[in-house]
Structure formats: C-alpha cells, structure tokens
Amino acid sequence: MESSATDAVKGQLKMVTGVGPVILFGPPGAGKGTQAKVLMETYGIPQISTGDILRENVSQGTELGKKAKVYMDSGVYVPDELVYEMAAGRLSQADCVKGFILDGFPRTVPQATWLDTFLGNRAFETLKDCRPAVVVMFKVDYNALLQRLTGRRSCPTCGRIYNVHLAPPRVPDKCDCDGSPLIQRADDHVNVISERLKEYEKQTLPLADYYRKRGRLLEIDGDQPVEKVTSDVLRAIEHGNSL
Ligand code: AMP
Numbered sequence: 709m710e711s712s713a714t715d716a717v718k719g720q721l722k723m724v725t726g727v728g729p730v731i732l733f734g735p736p737g738a739g740k741g742t743q744a745k746v747l748m749e750t751y752g753i754p755q756i757s758t759g760d761i762l763r764e765n766v767s768q769g770t771e772l773g774k775k776a777k778v779y780m781d782s783g784v785y786v787p788d789e790l791v792y793e794m795a796a797g798r799l800s801q802a803d804c805v806k807g808f809i810l811d812g813f814p815r816t817v818p819q820a821t822w823l824d825t826f827l828g829n830r831a832f833e834t835l836k837d838c839r840p841a842v843v844v845m846f847k848v849d850y851n852a853l854l855q856r857l858t859g860r861r862s863c864p865t866c867g868r869i870y871n872v873h874l875a876p877p878r879v880p881d882k883c884d885c886d887g888s889p890l891i892q893r894a895d896d897h898v899n900v901i902s903e904r905l906k907e908y909e910k911q912t913l914p915l916a917d918y919y920r921k922r923g924r925l926l927e928i929d930g931d932q933p934v935e936k937v938t939s940d941v942l943r944a945i946e947h948g949n950s951l
Pocket of ligand 1: 736758759760762779780783784785786787788791811812813814815819895904
C-alpha cells in the first residue's frame with residue numbers, strides 16, 4: 709500500500725523539471741545514499757556523494773586520494789579546502805544545470821557558507837529557473853544507526869547494499885545477484901563508526917541551525933520504513949514542509 713502511495717507521488721513528480729539543488733543531510737547510516745538514488749531516478753538529476761568521489765580518488769591513488777585517505781580511515785572529516793576544489797569541479801559539470809542531489813556535502817558550517825557563495829556567484833543561470841535549494845534532514849535513533857552501519861555490506865561487482873542484521877543476503881556473505889563475496893567499508897568497523905558519529909555531532913549538526921534560520925530545513929523521520937521515508941522526502945521537496 710505504501711509503495712503505491714509512493715508511486716502515485718512519483719508519477720506526479722515526473723512532470724517536474726528544474727528541481728534545483730537538493731541537500732541531503734543526516735548522520736552516517738541515515739539512508740542519504742538510498743534516498744539520493746530514488747531522487748536521481750525521479751527527477752533525472754545527478755547524485756553527488758563527496759564520500760563516493762573521495763573513495764574513488766583513494767582507489768585510483770590520486771594526490772587528493774592520498775591526502776584524504778588518512779582522514780577517512782580514522783573517521784574524521786577531510787579538510788574543507790580539499791573538499792571545495794572537488795565539489796567545485798563536480799558542480800560545474802553539464803549534468804548539474806537543472807539541479808543535483810548533494811549527499812554528504814556540505815558537512816560543516818564553513819562548507820555551507822562556501823556552497824551558498826559558490827551557487828550565488830557562479831554562472832548558474834539555469835538554476836535561476838529552478839526552485840531554491842532545499843535541505844532535507846534525516847533524524848535517526850542512535851542505536852538504529854549503529855545497527856545499520858555495523859551490518860552494512862556491499863557487492864563490489866553490482867553495488868547492491870545489504871545489511872547482515874536487517875536485510876541479509878540469501879547465502880551469508882555472498883551477493884544474491886552475482887555471488888560475489890560481499891565487502892565491508894573500512895570505516896564501517898565499530899571503532900571508526902564511533903569517531904564518525906562524534907564528528908557528525910560536533911561538526912555537522914550545527915548545520916541544522918544554519919539552514920533552519922534561513923527557512924530551508926525540512927525534517928524527516930528516518931526511522932520509518934524506507935518507502936515511507938521516500939514518500940515523505942518527495943512530498944517535502946514538492947511542498948516544502950517538514951513531515
Ligand atoms: P560518507 O561516504 O559520506 O560517509 O563519507 C566517508 C568519509 O569521507 C567521511 O567520514 C569523511 O572522512 C569524508 N568526507 C565525505 N564527505 C565529506 C565532506 N563533505 N567534508 C569532509 N569530509 C568528507
């Protein structure tokens with residue numbers, strides 16, 4: 709029943725163009741990546757995950773990757789200056805002209821200020837016809853986050869995400885689609901997770917106030933089933949209200 713409600717909302721939204729910037733904000737494990745993928749399909753705008761871009765740089769051994777790895781491995785944020793150059797490069801690409809979904813950026817108040825200035829100053833003419841940036845904040849219970857993060861596994865071949873506690877594969881540690889051995893992100897190990905959550909509380913949570921004061925914060929209950937979160941996110945973006 710829930711999914712047909714979601715489909716109905718999505719059906720209407722297919723008509724919408726020029727969504728503008730959508731910022732997904734919440735702790736690690738809140739479901740930003742999962743929801744970003746639905747939004748990407750619904751609106752036809754790209755998902756920009758700074759975590760994914762950094763991991764790609766690490767695996768390709770670029771200069772940025774070498775610098776970022778030290779921070780990422782210990783669960784702390786990569787310095788803002790490194791992130792700005794990367795974000796500016798990605799946001800300037802042609803697929804961003806009608807909007808984009810930011811997943812994991814901005815993550816500090818200076819990054820949010822940088823983004824406002826960047827979007828205001830750059831020649832983002834096409835974004836002027838779009839809606840103003842909306843910020844969707846996912847609120848999730850701390851214990852639920854721990855369960856999501858410690859249980860998260862992914863398939864290195866097809867990218868499918870599992871959770872050994874909540875959505876396990878049919879055969880332990882093997883992908884249902886292609887049988888590849890599942891992997892765990894290095895920073896999803898329990899000692900790094902607590903660092904990441906502390907970093908979120910200290911550096912990212914103040915962003916809620918930053919965006920609330922500017923009337924842009926839409927708060928969503930991220931503890932609900934994933935389809936319900938999706939329909940709340942879609943409605944919040946369409947109607948600009950918290951649910
Ligand atoms: P994520 O995949 O979003 O959980 O990010 C993984 C790691 O990448 C984080 O723990 C940080 O070390 C780094 N990272 C990702 N995005 C940012 C950002 N916007 N600012 C600083 N560090 C970031």
